[in-house]
Amino acid sequence: MRILLILIFLATPTWAVEPDEILPDPVMEARARVISKGLRCLVCRNENIDSSSAGIAKDLRILVRERLVDGDSNDQVMSYIVDRYGEYVLLKPKFTVKNLVPWLSGPVLFFLGLFLSIKFISRPRRDIVAALDEDEEKRLDDILAE
Amino acid sequence: MICSERSAVYTGTMTAELGHFATLLAFFVAILQAVVPMVGATRNQASWMAVGVPMAIAQFLLVGFAFAMLTIAFVTSDFSVRLVAANSHSLKPMLYKVSGVWGNHEGSMLLWIFILTTYGALVAWFGQNLPDRLKARVLSVQAMIAVAFLAFMIFTSNPFERLEFPPIDGNDLNPLLQDPGLAFHPPFLYMGYVGLSMSFSFAIAALIEGRVDAAWARWVRPWTLLAWVNLTIGIALGSWWAYYELGWGGWWFWDPVENASFMPWLIAGALLHSSIVVEKRDTLKSWTILLAILAFSFSLIGTFIVRSGVITSVHAFANDPERGVFILIILSVAIGGALTLYALRARELRTTSAFSVISRESGLVLNNLLLVVAAAVVFSGTIWPLVAEITTGRKLSIGAPFFELAFTPFMVAIAMALPIGAILPWKRADLSRSMQPLWGVLALSIALGALVWTMQTGGRMLAPIGITLAAWLVLGAMVELGTRAKLGKASLSETLRRLRNLPRSDWGKSVAHAGFGLTIFGIASITAWEVEDIRVAHVGDRFTVGAYEFQFNGVTQANGKNYTTDIGNFTAFKDGVLVAELRPEKRFYPVQGMPTTEAAIDQSLTRDLYLALGDEQNGGWAVRTYIKPFANWLWIGALVMALGGVLSLTDRRYRVAATARKTPDAVPAE
Numbered sequence: 001m002r003i004l005l006i007l008i009f010l011a012t013p014t015w016a017v018e019p020d021e022i023l024p025d026p027v028m029e030a031r032a033r034v035i036s037k038g039l040r041c042l043v044c045r046n047e048n049i050d051s052s053s054a055g056i057a058k059d060l061r062i063l064v065r066e067r068l069v070d071g072d073s074n075d076q077v078m079s080y081i082v083d084r085y086g087e088y089v090l091l092k093p094k095f096t097v098k099n100l101v102p103w104l105s106g107p108v109l110f111f112l113g114l115f116l117s118i119k120f121i122s123r124p125r126r127d128i129v130a131a132l133d134e135d136e137e138k139r140l141d142d143i144l145a146e
Numbered sequence: 147m148i149c150s151e152r153s154a155v156y157t158g159t160m161t162a163e164l165g166h167f168a169t170l171l172a173f174f175v176a177i178l179q180a181v182v183p184m185v186g187a188t189r190n191q192a193s194w195m196a197v198g199v200p201m202a203i204a205q206f207l208l209v210g211f212a213f214a215m216l217t218i219a220f221v222t223s224d225f226s227v228r229l230v231a232a233n234s235h236s237l238k239p240m241l242y243k244v245s246g247v248w249g250n251h252e253g254s255m256l257l258w259i260f261i262l263t264t265y266g267a268l269v270a271w272f273g274q275n276l277p278d279r280l281k282a283r284v285l286s287v288q289a290m291i292a293v294a295f296l297a298f299m300i301f302t303s304n305p306f307e308r309l310e311f312p313p314i315d316g317n318d319l320n321p322l323l324q325d326p327g328l329a330f331h332p333p334f335l336y337m338g339y340v341g342l343s344m345s346f347s348f349a350i351a352a353l354i355e356g357r358v359d360a361a362w363a364r365w366v367r368p369w370t371l372l373a374w375v376n377l378t379i380g381i382a383l384g385s386w387w388a389y390y391e392l393g394w395g396g397w398w399f400w401d402p403v404e405n406a407s408f409m410p411w412l413i414a415g416a417l418l419h420s421s422i423v424v425e426k427r428d429t430l431k432s433w434t435i436l437l438a439i440l441a442f443s444f445s446l447i448g449t450f451i452v453r454s455g456v457i458t459s460v461h462a463f464a465n466d467p468e469r470g471v472f473i474l475i476i477l478s479v480a481i482g483g484a485l486t487l488y489a490l491r492a493r494e495l496r497t498t499s500a501f502s503v504i505s506r507e508s509g510l511v512l513n514n515l516l517l518v519v520a521a522a523v524v525f526s527g528t529i530w531p532l533v534a535e536i537t538t539g540r541k542l543s544i545g546a547p548f549f550e551l552a553f554t555p556f557m558v559a560i561a562m563a564l565p566i567g568a569i570l571p572w573k574r575a576d577l578s579r580s581m582q583p584l585w586g587v588l589a590l591s592i593a594l595g596a597l598v599w600t601m602q603t604g605g606r607m608l609a610p611i612g613i614t615l616a617a618w619l620v621l622g623a624m625v626e627l628g629t630r631a632k633l634g635k636a637s638l639s640e641t642l643r644r645l646r647n648l649p650r651s652d653w654g655k656s657v658a659h660a661g662f663g664l665t666i667f668g669i670a671s672i673t674a675w676e677v678e679d680i681r682v683a684h685v686g687d688r689f690t691v692g693a694y695e696f697q698f699n700g701v702t703q704a705n706g707k708n709y710t711t712d713i714g715n716f717t718a719f720k721d722g723v724l725v726a727e728l729r730p731e732k733r734f735y736p737v738q739g740m741p742t743t744e745a746a747i748d749q750s751l752t753r754d755l756y757l758a759l760g761d762e763q764n765g766g767w768a769v770r771t772y773i774k775p776f777a778n779w780l781w782i783g784a785l786v787m788a789l790g791g792v793l794s795l796t797d798r799r800y801r802v803a804a805t806a807r808k809t810p811d812a813v814p815a816e
Contacts, residue, residue, distance in 0.1 A: 016394060017680055018680075018760070018768060019680050019681050019682045019763075019768055020682075020763075022680060037546070037547065038547045040543045040545065045401070046399065046400075046401045046402065046543070046545055047399075048545065048546070051394055051396065086541070087540075087541075087542055088541040088542055088543055089543070090542070090543060091543050091544070091545030091546060091547050091548065092544075092545070092547035092548045092551065093542050093543070093544055093548060098534075098538075098540070099530075099542070101526055101530055101533075102523075102526045102527050102530040102544060102548065102552070103552065105522055105523060105526040106519055106520075106522065106523040106526075106552050106553075106555075106556065109518075109519045109522050110515065110516075110519045110556070113515045113518070113519060114515060117508075117511050117512070117515055118503070120511075121500075121501065121502070121503055121507075121508055121511065122503060123500075143440075143518075143522055143525075
C-alpha cells in the first residue's frame, strides 16, 4: 500500500497551475480549470494536469488555454487534445460501446439486484431457500463477470 | 560516533536471524494449525480440535517476536539488514524509524501477518463460549490464510535479509511518508483488512458446518464492526494526510490505491448490516455469507493487486513475476475456493422467516444492494483499464470525473433512504405511520437546502442537495433516538431514563448514521464553496481571498532534523482583525533529494485557511491560498461514524469477551 503511495506521488506536485499561466479572463480561466481536471497527466499516475507539476502537464495546460483564447468551445478543446494524445488522456472515458462495462455496471446491477430483491421478498414462503440461492448466484455471476 | 554505530550493528547481529527463524517456526505451526483442528472437527476428535487454541497463541507469539526483532533492527538503525538500509536513516526521528518498519513492502507484510495472528489469538483466548467444532474450523481457516501469507513473505519478500556489505547510513524513508498521519494509516487499514479475515473464516466454517444461526451472526458481527471501524479510521487518516501533505487540499483522488481500501469498506458496511438481519430475523443467511467472502476478497485484492503494482501498469507484473504469480495463486485459491464452497453449500442454509416489502429487513436489503452496487462501480472503474489493456491492448484512463458521476448517485440514494429504513419496524411496517415523526425532519431539511440555494451565488446544485441530505441524515438519526425514548409522549425524566437505557447498539446506529450525514455535509461544503487564489506575492503584499485578507511578511530559511526548509510568514485578517498566522514550508530532504510542500492550515469548525508556498519567481513567491468552508466536518463525520461502530461494539450482546449464552434476546424495543 505504502510503496504504491510513494509511486503515485513520486512525480508529486511541488507546484501545479503557476501564476503566469492564468488567463486574464476569469470566466475563461474557470473553463480551463474544468477542462484540465478531466485530462490526465500522461506521465503521472492517475493525476490530472490541473494539479500536476510535470512538464508535459504544464504544456497541456498552456495548450488548453491557447485553444480557449482562440475561441474553441470546451468540447472542441477536449477533442483537439484527444485527437493528438488518444483517449488515454481522458479521465472520464467516453460513453461508447467499448466503455459500456464501467458506465453501465452500476445501473444494470442495481436494477437487476432490485428485481431479484423484490422477487425474493415477495416470494411464497415455501420457496424461501431455493429462491434465495438462485438470486444470489446470479448476482454473484454478474459481479464476477466484470 | 563510529563506535556507537558499530555497536548497533553488533547487537543487531542476532535479531534478524532470530526474527527469520521465528517466522519459519510460525510457518510450520500454521501448517499444523490449518490441518489438525479441521481434521479433528470432521472426525469429531476433541483432542485434535483442541490443539488449535495453543497453536494460534504460539503463532501469535512467534510472529510477534519476529515483528519485535524487525522493529529493533529499525530502531537501532542496523543497516546490515537490507530492509533497514533501504528504508531508514540514522537521523530520522524515532517515530518514523518505528513506522519505517511497515513503510515498505516486506515489513508491511510482516505487520499484516502479525495482525492476522493477533486476531487468531483473540479467538483462541476469548472463544471459550464458541462451540468447539466451529472454533476449531475457524482457527483452521485463519491458519490457512496465515500459511499463504507466511509463505509469500518467506519465499518472495523476506524482511530479514542481510547485506554482505552494510552501508554507513541508510536510504531514508520517502519524506512524504514521514508524517504522523501516515505513520498510523497502514496499521489501521491492515487491522481493517485483516479483521475481515475473521468474518471470512467464520463464513467458511459455517459453510462447512452447513449452519448459520443467530449465535453465529452474533459472533461475526463484532469482528466485522471492528474491521469496519478500523477501515473507517484508516481511510480517514489517509484522506486527511493527503489533504494537508499532498499540496492543494485534495482529500480523495479516486486513485486505485484508495479504491482498494474503499471497496472492502463498502462491502464491510453491507455485511455488518446484513448480519443484523441474520441475528434478529434468521434470514438473508447465504447473502451474508457471500458478503463475508466478498469483503475479505476485496481486502486481499486491496493488499495484493495494488501492492504488486498491476493496477498501475501491466508491466509491473513482469518486473517481479515471482511475487506476481504467488499473488495470483493466493487470490485464486482463496477467492475461487471460497466461492466454490459457497456454490456447493449455500443451499443448505435454511431461512425461517419472511418479511414484507415495507419493513426494516427490506430497508437493509436496499442498503446492501446500494452499497454492493457502489462497490461494484468502484471495482469496475478501477479494474476496467487493466482488463481493456490486457484483452484489446487499448489504453484508457478512468479517474475522478468518472467516479463522481457513476458512484455518487448510489450514495445519494442511500442517504435518501437511510432515515426511513432505520425507523421502520421489523417484519411488516405501515409506511405512513412510521414516517410520521420524519415528515417534520424532511420538511426542515428541504427548507435548509432551499435556503442555501437562495443564499449562494452561482447555481451549482451540489451544496443545496448535500446540505439537504446531511440535515436529513443527522436530524433523522436524532428523531429516531427521540422516538425510541418517547420524546414528547412521555415525561422528560421518563424520556431521559429511556435514552440512558437504550442498548449501546441503538446509540451506535444513530451516531454512525449522523456521522455519515456530517461527512456528506463536509464534502458538499468543501466541493461547492471552496475559494482558490494563485498568485506571485511580493514581500509586504496584501491580497484578498474570499472574506479574508492575507499579508505576506517574508520567507526565512531553517534546518530541520533531516531537511532544510523555506518558511513563509503570512498573517490572515478578517474585517481588519488578525485571525491567524500561517507558516507554510517548502522543505528539501537531501538524503532522498526530494522537495515537499508543507501547507499551512489554520483549522476551525467553520473553515480552513489553507496556504501553500511555491517557488521564488520574478522577485516574489508563488503562493496558493484556499478558503475551505467546513472542511473538517468531513473527517469529524468519519470519526463519528467510527465512534458509532465502537458504541455498537461495546453493546452487551456483542462484547467479544462476554458470554453469549443462548439466552433469548431481551432487546427488541420496537
